[in-house]
Amino acid sequence: xxxxxxxxxxxxxxxxxxxxxxxxxxxxxxxxxxxxxxxxxxxxxxxxxxxxxxxxxxxxxxxxxxxxxxxxxxxxxxxxxxxxxxxxxxxxxxxxxxxxxxxxxxxxxxxxxxxxxxxxxxxxxxxxxxxxxxxxxxxxxxxxxxxxxxxxxxxxxxxxxxxxxxxxxxxxxxxxxxxxxxxxxxxxxxxxxxxxxxxxxxxxxxxxxxxxxxxxxxxxxxxxxxxxxxxxxxxxxxxxxxxxxxxxxxxxxxxxxxxxxxxxxxxxxxxxxxxxxxxxxxxxxxxxxxxxxxxxxxxxxxxxxxxxxxxxxxxxxxxxxxxxxxxxxxxxxxxxxxxxxxxxxxxxxxxxxxxxxxxxxxxxxxxxxxxxxxxxxxxxxxxxxxxxxxxxxxxxxxxxxxx
Amino acid sequence: xxxxxxxxxxxxxxxxxxxxxxxxxxxxxxxxxxxxxxxxxxxxxxxxxxxxxxxxxxxxxxxxxxxxxxxxxxxxxxxxxxxxxxxxxxxxxxxxxxxxxxxxxxxxxxxx
Numbered sequence: 001x002x003x004x005x006x007x008x009x010x011x012x013x014x015x016x017x018x019x020x021x022x023x024x025x026x027x028x029x030x031x032x033x034x035x036x037x038x039x040x041x042x043x044x045x046x047x048x049x050x051x052x053x054x055x056x057x058x059x060x061x062x063x064x065x066x067x068x069x070x071x072x073x074x075x076x077x078x079x080x081x082x083x084x085x086x087x088x089x090x091x092x093x094x095x096x097x098x099x100x101x102x103x104x105x106x107x108x109x110x111x112x113x114x115x116x117x118x119x120x121x122x123x124x125x126x127x128x129x130x131x132x133x134x135x136x137x138x139x140x141x142x143x144x145x146x147x148x149x150x151x152x153x154x155x156x157x158x159x160x161x162x163x164x165x166x167x168x169x170x171x172x173x174x175x176x177x178x179x180x181x182x183x184x185x186x187x188x189x190x191x192x193x194x195x196x197x198x199x200x201x202x203x204x205x206x207x208x209x210x211x212x213x214x215x216x217x218x219x220x221x222x223x224x225x226x227x228x229x230x231x232x233x234x235x236x237x238x239x240x241x242x243x244x245x246x247x248x249x250x251x252x253x254x255x256x257x258x259x260x261x262x263x264x265x266x267x268x269x270x271x272x273x274x275x276x277x278x279x280x281x282x283x284x285x286x287x288x289x290x291x292x293x294x295x296x297x298x299x300x301x302x303x304x305x306x307x308x309x310x311x312x313x314x315x316x317x318x319x320x321x322x323x324x325x326x327x328x329x330x331x332x333x334x335x336x337x338x339x340x341x342x343x344x345x346x347x348x349x350x351x352x353x354x355x356x357x358x359x360x361x362x363x364x365x366x367x368x369x370x371x372x373x374x375x376x377x378x379x380x381x382x383x384x385x386x387x388x389x390x391x392x393x394x395x396x397x398x399x400x401x402x403x
Numbered sequence: 404x405x406x407x408x409x410x411x412x413x414x415x416x417x418x419x420x421x422x423x424x425x426x427x428x429x430x431x432x433x434x435x436x437x438x439x440x441x442x443x444x445x446x447x448x449x450x451x452x453x454x455x456x457x458x459x460x461x462x463x464x465x466x467x468x469x470x471x472x473x474x475x476x477x478x479x480x481x482x483x484x485x486x487x488x489x490x491x492x493x494x495x496x497x498x499x500x501x502x503x504x505x506x507x508x509x510x511x512x513x514x515x
Contacts, residue, residue, distance in 0.1 A: 191449045192456075250451060257449050298451035311450065 005095035011221035012100045018212025019107035023051050023114045026205035030264075031118045033198025034257075034310050038390020039122045040194065040400035046117035046129055053133045054110035059084050062109060062137060063102045066145040074153030077146045094219055104216060105149075109141050111213075112168045118310035119176035123186050123387050126395050128380050135370045136175065140363055144171055148355065159355035160331060160338055160348065162228065163217035165272020165324040166359045173317020174360045176308060178367035183380050185307035187387055196256055203260035207236055210267045214274040227335055228274035231282040232267065238286025239266025246294050265293040265315050269323035273330060276338055281330035285323060292322045321356055328352030404499040404515060405473045409464040410438065410492040411484040416462045422483040423466070428476050430515065432465040442489050461492060467499055467515055 028047040035043045054062070060083055068077030081087050093101035113133050120129070147154040148167045161167055193199060214232040218225035243262025244254045269289035270282055277285070297314035308314060328349035331340035339345035374380055381387075386394035393399060411419060416433065423431065437458040444457035468476050477494055485491055504514035 190454055191452065192447075192454055193449065247451075251448050253448070255448060255450075258451075261450055294451060302452075 002092045002094055004092055004097065005220070008095045008220040008222075009097060009100055011225065012096045012104055012216060012219065015212035015216025016100065016104040016107055018209045019104070019111065019216065020051075020209075022206050022209035022213065023047055023107070023111045026202050026209055027111065027114050027118075028202065029198045030202025030206060030260075031121065031199075031310055033195040033200075033202060034118075034191065034193045035121050036192065036390065037194040037400065038392055040198075040392065041398055042126065042391035042395055043117070043121045045126070045396065046121065046124075047114040049126075049130060050114040050117065050133050051110045053130060054113055054137050055106060057134065057137050058106040058109055059102070062142050063105060066109075066142045067101075067105065067150040068146075070146075070151045074147065074151075074156055076143055076152070077150050096219065101219070105145070108164060108168060108213075109137055109145070112141055112164070112172045113137050115168075115172040115312060115316055116176045116179065119180050119308045119312040120183055121309050122391065123183060123381055125379060125382050126391070128374050128378055131374055131378070132179075132370065135374070136367065139370060140175060140366050141167075141171065144359055144362065147358070154355045154358060157354065158338075158348070158351050160276055160327045160336075160352065161272045161324065161355070162275040162327070162336070163214045163271045165268075165320050165327065166355050169268045169271060169316040169320025170324060170356055170359050171320075171363045173313045173315075173320055174363045175367040176312035177306065177317065178364045179371050179380075180306055180308055182368065182371040182375055183307075185305075186309065187384070189307050191310070193257065200256060200260055203264055207263060207267060210236070210271075214271060218275055224275050224336065227279075230279055231274045231277060232270050234279050234282040235270030235286035235289070236263045236266040238283045239263060239269065239290045242287045243290040243294065246290060261293070261311070261315060262290045265289045265319040268316055268319040269326065271320070272323045273327040276327055276331040276336035276340075278330070278332050278335060281326070281332070285326045285330065288326075289319045289322050293319050321360075324352050324356050325349070404502060404512060405468055405470060406497050406499045407464070407466045407468065407473065407476055407480075408495040408497075409466070409480050409484070410436070410461050410494075411464065411480070412486070412490065412492060413460055413462045415484045415486075416464075419464070419480055419483045422479045423476065426472075426475055426479050428466060428468060428472065428479075430466065434463045434465075436461050436463045440490065440493070445490075459490065467502060469512055469515060 028044040032040045032044040064079035064081050065077050068079050071078040091098040113136055145167050146152040148161050210232055211229055215225040215229035218228055240259050240263040243258045247254045247258040266286040266289055269285050293315050296318040297311050329341045331338045333339045333343055341349045438461055439457045444455055444459055446453050447456050502514040
């Protein structure tokens, strides 16, 4: 029988707060600094409101559908505790209170949808974004979380995703791609950060919070959490270094935006693998992930011509994809009780591929449908005039700076 | 009387201001402006993509002086604002027909 462990509980409460810090203010600052001056508040606001909306959805019904007892053959959880009814303070989830587990998972749902905003900034209607957050968390995030983490069919298949390579990063990256295909390009398609200093602070807060994200996903204050912690830091560091090297090779100058982009890509890539692989594997995963994301941002994006404003697909989608595959390659049986290709279990790689494809296809198609319906009912995109004026003034009647 | 309009690097403003003060030139109007010269700005690189930044922040000084002080003021600005690199700026000189001091109504050189 499970017994409450106060050490585990304390760590999970801290982890939950750390993951909260990743969205507000982490993502808000990271994205806010990368946009134009006239859109800084709107960009930050998208993360803030995503966090609030998801918080309410999660306690009312999101958690229940995602983590309720499996039904309909692994498709969705049974929402026995709708509206938080019947979830008592004494109820346990493993060695921690279920309330703590719910709060921890809430922060994952919130950051996943907030991450999507980076692709659509500078042109999406705020009202449509709010409706999108409600629909997307309910219809895309919740079922996928159930499939992979809530005992659904991908989990039954043996898909490995320690802290969200497929559930969070492939999912948000692909959804971002679907949404920008509907939205279209901005009038001025440029990545000219108006305040890179914000982005450095935001990325640093993401890195800091990611320890809660990944080490917290051990759901205990134990050695596995320690392994996930050191893997997380290692991969981020390796990826930052490799992006800086790529910058040197391509242009002769290292860039700060490159360094923090590399770090975030490294954090993304290690997420699914954090509790399954060795530190040596974390170095390789980190070093290679910058190559994957760099290529997709500097070659794939211009070639295909989509306007992923802040490179959500390029960084989260592609590095998430690489991390999920790498989990199938590097999973070591003496770390997380699962073996990958390099430990004699090629089947794991196949399972990872299936999980990635299922999540990506579902996320893409359903996001397209949600986006299309919102577009037909209320429109996705702001008026040209509003876009040119900047969304802070035209949508919120506020400016980020009065100097 | 001459009007001297100098476009200089923003970080040179304090140096130029102090040097002008030493030469006895006190009246000065400063504006933060943006612009570009013959090189059409500079190039910045973000995530591997190059972008031309063609409107660079500059500082614009407006100074009206008596004819005999003109060369001295120009020399002072050139000496202090010069770095030798592209983007040091330009000085435009034109003739001023008249000046009015609003407080007293004085005209001409008296009002400068």
